[in-house]
Amino acid sequence: MKVGTDGVLLGAWASLDQKDGRILDIGCGTGLLCLMAAQRTTHYGSHIVGVEIDPESMLDAESNVACSQWKERIELHNLPIQEFHSEESFDHIISNPPYFVNSLTSPDRARTTARHTSSLPFEVLTNVASKLLAANGRLSLILPFGALADITLAAVRSGLFLRRRTDVSSKERSAPLRVLLEFGHTPTTTIHTTLAIHTTDGDFTDDYKNLTKEFYLKF
Numbered sequence: 001m002k003v004g005t006d007g008v009l010l011g012a013w014a015s016l017d018q019k020d021g022r023i024l025d026i027g028c029g030t031g032l033l034c035l036m037a038a039q040r041t042t043h044y045g046s047h048i049v050g051v052e053i054d055p056e057s058m059l060d061a062e063s064n065v066a067c068s069q070w071k072e073r074i075e076l077h078n079l080p081i082q083e084f085h086s087e088e089s090f091d092h093i094i095s096n097p098p099y100f101v102n103s104l105t106s107p108d109r110a111r112t113t114a115r116h117t118s119s120l121p122f123e124v125l126t127n128v129a130s131k132l133l134a135a136n137g138r139l140s141l142i143l144p145f146g147a148l149a150d151i152t153l154a155a156v157r158s159g160l161f162l163r164r165r166t167d168v169s170s171k172e173r174s175a176p177l178r179v180l181l182e183f184g185h186t187p188t189t190t191i192h193t194t195l196a197i198h199t200t201d202g203d204f205t206d207d208y209k210n211l212t213k214e215f216y217l218k219f
Contacts (some may be wrong), residue, residue, distance in 0.1 A: 003032055005197070006142050006178060007096050011036030012212045013166065013180045014094050014140040018044045022088060024132060025050040026081050026095040027120065031061035031074075033094050036215060038070035050076045051084050081120065081128050089134040097125055099143050122151050126158035130185070138163065139183040145176045152181075161187045172196040172205065 011033045016023070020041065025033045028050030037048050048070075052058045058078040065074045077084060098120050129139045139160060143151055145167065152162055160183040167176035176194070197208045204219075213219040 003030075007032045008036075008212055008215055009168065009178070010094060010096055010140060010142040010180060011040075012215060013142075014092065015138065015164070015182060016040050016046070016092060019136075020046050020091040022046065022090045022092075022134075023048045024086075024090040024093045026093060026125065026129070027097055028052045028061055028076070029054075029057050029096070031064040031076070033096065034061070034074050034076075035064065035068055035070065037094065038068070038073055039214070042070070045073060048074045049086070049090070050074065051081050052076070052078060053080045082124060084128075086132060089137065090132050091134050091137050093129045093133060093137065093139045095125065095129075095139070095141050097122075097141060097143070099147055122147075122154040123157065126151070126154045126160055126183075129183075130158040130160050133160075133185065135185060137184065141181045141183075142168075142178055143181070145179045148179050148181075155183050159185060161185070162190045163188055164191045164193075166193045166195050169194070169196045171198045171202075172200050 016037060023037050023041070023046050025037065025048065028034050029052060031050060034048050034050040037046065050061060052061060055078055058076065061076055065071050065076060133139060141151065155162065162181060163184045164182035166180040168178040168180060169176045174196070195207055195211070196205050199205050209219050
């Protein structure tokens with residue numbers, strides 16, 4: 001799976017801080033979010049766990065992690081998140097989950113697993129996250145904007161409430177295509193912001209550059 005804008009956005013946007021001693025990436029794919037989380041927490045050394053169901057993606061993740069300077073802090077597991085068990089809770093869970101609900105599946109098995117909710121329904125994702133999160137932990141996700149109502153309802157049913165939301169549009173003054181979300185166990189007022197990736201002229205916006213500059217050589 002290629003490195004995509006969705007993963008980079010989530011990895012840069014998630015509110016990681018020094019209280020996040022343990023971070024879990026659900027559906028870690030080739031390890032992008034694990035590596036971004038490790039980079040962002042270098043100065044306080046969070047332990048990061050990645051769980052991925054697809055064996056070929058896991059091979060890529062293992063290779064990518066092994067080539068990084070953070071390999072001692074990243075632990076990978078090749079299994080469905082429903083079968084993952086941990087004696088310790090997590091301070092932050094991040095996930096770029098599958099999101100196609102009523103679409104045709106791809107003949108490419110790995111692509112279907114990565115993109116179709118049949119492999120990880122929203123209700124399963126939020127239930128698992130709720131059980132694995134510490135009392136003050138947060139769940140951070142990126143999804144198509146049209147999935148906002150479904151994921152929010154699934155989260156509430158799992159005892160998780162929306163804390164932060166950023167609507168992401170491809171261009172300034174365009175309708176949002178993606179939404180970045182942070183959930184926690186305690187109900188609170190939602191902080192709602194917007195982000196455009198490109199200006200109307202096609203350049204990257206300053207907001208997008210400032211958010212992602214630590215991860216792109218071109219910035």
